[in-house]
Every structure is written in structure tokens, then in C-alpha cells.
Amino acid sequence: DVKVTQSSRYLVKRTGEKVFLECVQDMDHENMFWYRQDPGLGLRLIYFSYDVKMKEKGDIPEGYSVSREKKERFSLILESASTNQTSMYLCASSLALRRRLNEKLFFGSGTQLSVL
Amino acid sequence: KNEVEQSPQNLTAQEGEFITINCSYSVGISALHWLQQHPGGGIVSLFMLSSGKKKHGRLIATINIQEKHSSLHITASHPRDSAVYICAVRGEYGNKLVFGAGTILRVKS
Numbered sequence: 001d002v003k004v005t006q007s008s009r010y011l012v013k014r015t016g017e018k019v020f021l022e023c024v025q026d027m028d029h030e031n032m033f034w035y036r037q038d039p040g041l042g043l044r045l046i047y048f049s050y051d052v053k054m055k056e057k058g059d060i061p062e063g064y065s066v067s068r069e070k071k072e073r074f075s076l077i078l079e080s081a082s083t084n085q086t087s088m089y090l091c092a093s094s095l096a097l098r099r100r101l102n103e104k105l106f107f108g109s110g111t112q113l114s115v116l
Numbered sequence: 117k118n119e120v121e122q123s124p125q126n127l128t129a130q131e132g133e134f135i136t137i138n139c140s141y142s143v144g145i146s147a148l149h150w151l152q153q154h155p156g157g158g159i160v161s162l163f164m165l166s167s168g169k170k171k172h173g174r175l176i177a178t179i180n181i182q183e184k185h186s187s188l189h190i191t192a193s194h195p196r197d198s199a200v201y202i203c204a205v206r207g208e209y210g211n212k213l214v215f216g217a218g219t220i221l222r223v224k225s
Binding site: 041042044048090106107109110 | 120158160161164202204212216
């Protein structure tokens, strides 16, 4: 089974801190995604990556950046955390479109980030 | 108006009841996903549909492309089915999914 691992389940940070959220997948997936989930709003895409060193902005990229130096790892960076970035952050991965036989999205268990 | 609308937002059922959750979308799509999220956050993919109907155990998902509508049915519901059920669509082009806000299901014993 595909495993998508997020480094922290709960995280508490202070306003202005730099925050790193790490995500690792073990099935050689090309696509990786970072979402945030807020009550009543559903999942919203922050950034995604379809290959090493490639990244594209999602719907709400402001205040975030990402890094994909290796295929299996996709990091989300909050350069200067703010209280409105308190949320559940979910990482996901999937096969590339050209290799997609069964288009299935695999999620990590999420990181609940609180910014005080 | 959101591109993906789910109904109902909240649903409480008695064990054994037949449950239907609906998803309507406003854009042309190439695929629709149904996902399940249990308390604690983990999300599991249940189905991916581009036409017709799929069944897995007590879960059935249908899609009507012309009407831009999908339903997720749960037969003989059980308390362990209690979760948030999320509909997501992928547009005709690209990799991005657009998610509904989710339906919170509680099945009482």
C-alpha cells in the first residue's frame, strides 16, 4: 500500500516563526499536493508539484512556499506564520497523468497547525 | 456559488438505514472522486468515477454526466460508517481537484 507520511500530527508555533511541514511518499508518485482544510470550506489547494524541482501555485498560495528537491519529499514552508494560517494541512500524492491507470489520490494523516 | 456542492451538510441515521449523499458540480469534468475522512484527519479514497456506477461492499457510487450529479449510497449503515464524506472533481484539463465542503455522517446504534 502507498504510504504518505507527514512529519507532525500536531504543531504549535508562534506568530512570525518560520514553519516547515514535511511530507514523504514511498510509491514513486510524480504528483504531490499540499491542501489546507478549514471547517465549512473543504480542502483548498495551496501548491502542487508534478516533478522534482517543479511547482505550481494552487488556489491559495499566498504566505506559503514549497520545495521538492527529491521525488519522494514535498515540503510546505510558512515563511512567517500568522494566526490565519491555523488549520489542518494535508499532503497527498498520485501518479502522473500519463501513467495513471487508476486515478487514486493518497493522503497523509494531516498536521493540525496552531499559530498563536 | 461553489463549483462543487454537497448535500446534506449533516446527516444522522439509525443503524441499518439506507443513506444517500449527493454531489452537484457546475464545470465539465474528467473524473469525480468520493473520499472518506474519519475523525483524526486521515482521508481515504473510496471511488473514482467518470461514468456509470461503481460498487464496493456496502458502498455504491453513481454519476450522471449530463446532469452533473453524483450520489454516494451506503446500504445497511453501521456506526463505523460515521465519517465525513467528500466529493471532488477533476476538470477536463489538468491535475487539480476541486473539493466539496463535505457531508458529516453520524450513524447511531
